[in-house]
Amino acid sequence: MYPSSEDFAQLLQQVRAFVVDECIPLEQQVDQDDEIPESLVQRMRALGLFGHSIPQVYGGAGLSTEQLARVNIEVSQAATTFRARFGGNTGIASESLVADGTEAQKRRWLPRLASGEITGCFALTEPEAGSDATALQTVAVRDGDHYEITGRKCFITNAPIAGLFTVFARSEPGTVGAKGVSAFLVERGTPGLHTPAAYRKMGQHGSPVGEVVLERCRVHASAIVGDLPGQGFRTAMKALNKQRINLAGLCTGPAIRLVDEMVRFAATRQQFGEPIAAFQLVQQMIAESNTEVHAARALVLETARKRDAGEDVTMEASMCKLYASEMCGRVADRAVQLFGGSGYIANNVAERFYRDVRLFRLYEGTSQIHLVNIARRTMARAQPAGQA
Numbered sequence: 001m002y003p004s005s006e007d008f009a010q011l012l013q014q015v016r017a018f019v020v021d022e023c024i025p026l027e028q029q030v031d032q033d034d035e036i037p038e039s040l041v042q043r044m045r046a047l048g049l050f051g052h053s054i055p056q057v058y059g060g061a062g063l064s065t066e067q068l069a070r071v072n073i074e075v076s077q078a079a080t081t082f083r084a085r086f087g088g089n090t091g092i093a094s095e096s097l098v099a100d101g102t103e104a105q106k107r108r109w110l111p112r113l114a115s116g117e118i119t120g121c122f123a124l125t126e127p128e129a130g131s132d133a134t135a136l137q138t139v140a141v142r143d144g145d146h147y148e149i150t151g152r153k154c155f156i157t158n159a160p161i162a163g164l165f166t167v168f169a170r171s172e173p174g175t176v177g178a179k180g181v182s183a184f185l186v187e188r189g190t191p192g193l194h195t196p197a198a199y200r201k202m203g204q205h206g207s208p209v210g211e212v213v214l215e216r217c218r219v220h221a222s223a224i225v226g227d228l229p230g231q232g233f234r235t236a237m238k239a240l241n242k243q244r245i246n247l248a249g250l251c252t253g254p255a256i257r258l259v260d261e262m263v264r265f266a267a268t269r270q271q272f273g274e275p276i277a278a279f280q281l282v283q284q285m286i287a288e289s290n291t292e293v294h295a296a297r298a299l300v301l302e303t304a305r306k307r308d309a310g311e312d313v314t315m316e317a318s319m320c321k322l323y324a325s326e327m328c329g330r331v332a333d334r335a336v337q338l339f340g341g342s343g344y345i346a347n348n349v350a351e352r353f354y355r356d357v358r359l360f361r362l363y364e365g366t367s368q369i370h371l372v373n374i375a376r377r378t379m380a381r382a383q384p385a386g387q388a
């Protein structure tokens with residue numbers, strides 16, 4: 001059961017007010033301090049932001065893919081670090097459980113993720129296994145009713161603050177590639193699990209990203225998601241496929257914000273005796289950006305609706321992620337250009353967003369990996385000449 005359109009309209013209104021009144025005023029401070037104030041995190045919990053995608057029966061809002069996309073487009077109109085604080089719980093860090101978890105696992109973890117009592121993270125990437133995640137080297141060795149997990153995960157969003165880690169490890173000896181990998185639910189405090197300090201990074205300050213180190217980390221066999229040993233990679237792909245639509249929404253919000261900022265600046269900045277908005281080459285930057293925003297938004301919402309209708313949108317989700325992340329990068333680049341020298345100076349909105357959105361083209365599948373996927377699927381769908 002998804003929320004009714006009236007209830008959803010109210011929720012969206014609440015989110016919009018939170019973004020405008022409480023997040024945007026703190027953007028500069030969070031960028032400088034590299035930390036989101038705990039009082040704001042409490043507000044996120046109170047507003048239910050941690051549980052938007054989690055089914056209502058487990059304490060979430062149970063939004064449809066389309067509703068979640070609309071929320072993502074709103075929340076990402078403030079610096080994307082705010083959304084990163086709760087976005088794992090209502091995305092990649094809960095989706096494996098929602099898709100494949102046993103009833104007992106769902107009852108144990110989803111209410112705590114939905115309320116924001118704990119923060120989740122999705123630990124797939126390793127130093128030698130990035131785009132080729134199937135090359136992971138983390139192993140889970142069976143010992144009676146338990147497994148001992150050993151390995152090192154890198155670049156994991158929210159690892160330094162997470163209470164629950166979905167860790168992907170090879171549990172079936174003698175397997176290679178996507179086969180033989182299991183998804184384990186590991187709680188902070190489990191002996192053998194360590195999280196070093198967060199990295200310093202180019203942007204998205206306030207969103208801690210770090211390593212997860214596992215040294216014979218001992219978990220019970222019931223910690224395998226869905227009680228499905230060796231099926232973890234399928235679970236990961238289910239989570240990532242939905243997440244690509246979420247992320248495309250999150251790329252669209254910043255571009256909307258930047259178009260607004262460009263229009264405002266162009267109307268007030270005077271050169272050659274008139275506002276720069278009067279110059280057609282400046283207008284071109286605004287027009288191209290706004291057109292691309294509309295194209296991304298339409299693609300994301302159409303794909304979300306198809307997913308809600310039960311269609312396989314694996315290729316379309318890749319297209320959404322590729323197009324929206326590249327679009328957002330182009331819009332941020334134009335925003336810096338339109339702001340002129342001030343767009344290059346620290347704390348200018350275009351400068352901050354330019355750094356923040358650079359990540360979108362890198363994680364959850366780089367643009368190159370999505371291009372490869374889209375090409376492969378497009379060619380597979382096409383019928384050989386003469387067979388039409």
Ligand SMILES: Cc1cc2nc3c(=O)[nH]c(=O)nc-3n(C[C@H](O)[C@H](O)[C@H](O)COP(=O)(O)OP(=O)(O)OC[C@H]3O[C@@H](n4cnc5c(N)ncnc54)[C@H](O)[C@@H]3O)c2cc1C
Nearest residue numbers: 122123124125130131155156157209362363364365366368
């Ligand atoms: C801030 C941040 C947060 C992240 N959060 C998470 C997280 O929460 N959980 C998680 O598991 N991971 C996370 N990641 C990891 C992210 O998903 C990987 O960085 C990404 O998959 C790319 O892997 P890589 O960095 O090893 O690059 P590589 O795979 O080494 O790629 C390097 C370059 O080679 C290109 N390339 C690689 N293979 C091909 C190919 N077949 N064809 C064409 N080009 C190719 C890539 O496109 C890229 O340009 C995060 C990363 C960052 C930076």
